[in-house]
Amino acid sequence: MGDPRNSDGEANEKCFSNSEAQTESPVQVFSEPSAASRDQMETRLYKRRWLIVFLFSSYSLCNSYQWIQYGIINNIFMKFYNVDSFTIDWMSMIYMLTYIPLIFPVTWLLDKKGLRVVALAATALNCTGTWIKVASAKPNLFPVTFLGQVMCSVAQVFILGMPSRIASVWFGSNEVSTACSIGVFGNQLGIAIGFLVPPILVPNVEDMDELASHIVVMFYITAGVATFLFILVLIVFQERPALPPSQSQAAARLIPTESYSYSSSILRLLRNTPFIVLLISYGLNVGCFYAVGTLLNQMIIKHYPGEEVNAGRIGLTIVIAGMVGSLICGIWLDRTKTYKQTTLAVYVMSLVGLAVYAFTLDLGHLWVVFITAGALGFFMTGYLPLGFEFAVELTYPESEGTSSGLLNCSAQVFGIIFTICQGKLINTFSTLAGNLFLCAFLIIGTIITGFIKSELRRQKANQLAKTSAAVILDYGATTPINY
Secondary structure, three states: OOOOEOOOOOEOOOOOOHHHHHHHOOOOOOOOOOHHHHHHHOOOOOOHHHHHHHHHHHHHHHHHHHHOOOHHHHHHHHHHHOOOHHHHHHHHHHHHHHHHHHHHHHHHHHHHHOHHHHHHHHHHHHHHHHHHHHOOOOOOOHHHHHHHHHHHHHHHHOOOOHHHHHHHHHOOOOOHHHHHHHHHHHHHHHHHHHHHHHHHHOOOOOOHHHHHHHHHHHHHHHHHHHHHHHHHHHHHOOOOOOOOOOHHHHHHHOOOHHHOOHHHHHHHHHOOHHHHHHHHHHHHHHHHHHHHHHHHHHHHHHHOOOOHHHHHHHHHHHHHHHHHHHHHHHHHHHHHOOHHHHHHHHHHHHHHHHHHHHHHOOOOOHHHHHHHHHHHHHHHOOHHHHHHHHHHHHHOOOOHHHHHHHHHHHHHHHHHHHHHHHHHHHHHOOHHHHHHHHHHHHHHHHHHHHOOOOOOHHHHHHHHHHHHHHHHHHHOOOOOOOO
């Protein structure tokens, strides 16, 4: 037989016929003794998996950058469009609001049509939104720029729940947490750039024509990047590898498509008590992060007037530290599989980080704020992939997109509530009052996390498959298997 090749040009050495399998390699039988079943249960890792996850991270970056694009220079856009602070806050909160009703049809589409269709929809919507914004760089066109932001927020619905799905579909059992962290990494890097770049590209100048020229340059750069990524996804992005990367994915492929019911999957998840507890605790933590990110400019400017650029740099520090935290947590999970312990530890440190940040914000020293904000970001932003991966473990073999979508839906609901409430507290009382409000809910989330029953179903499935394979090999390739 010839040397079969996969899309990466590597030898696909496992795809042998029945007779070749008996002579050249041990028989790999896990669920049925037929040759067809053996082929289904074979696994392989493809080099393309890294291209897929990095491409996803890139278009996730482009979209998440726009989430905070307006909020980090809140005072400048207030002046340019002649609107109040709360209206500009909605340019961030619209990302949260659109997610809530749209996540269910989008996860249904993901389960029915797959990764490629969802990736194309995400990049097309994001590209369209950026070009609408290009046409909105005039003081009387706030409704147009808001429409563009709405389009980008809809694109986000097709992105946020994808990291765990891509990790499961493309990566091996010892890589999934790291791959999920890389997927989330792109989202976090986009937020970091969103904190850093707008204050640099759009300085706080008084001349409206000059300000408009700065804004339109920022919008053109974003539109160019979004267009390039849409074309790249159209050409490169692939649905799934020819062979599954892990035994849990191999088993998932054996489930007949017609037997899957999206509504039944949702009901099973809602009856999964450990997942529901995680759903609440995740929403509380990430909702706090959304509120802090949205209101960061207002908090910094309140204590350090004229420091718009440093407000962006502080936001950058938060997210960069969180990206490091995410990668470390992903690698740690792949090595230890201590999902609950790691999640709880990071949750506690998020609480400590926010409390320290709250009490040091008004000391008058920006370097102190940089340090405390970095510590906060390392744990609070680093928590994001932990929740995704813990949820997949608790809910296997349910769709990763569905569980991740529900987690993000919880985060958006709490994010809107916390942003509005913290904003009112900051304006009425002080930044300390607003941040302590969030600390109270992180205390509740920490307690709730401690009650999650850790049932690692995906790990059990992989271990069971390995055990079955070992038993079969012990009995020999030709030993019949009775069912």
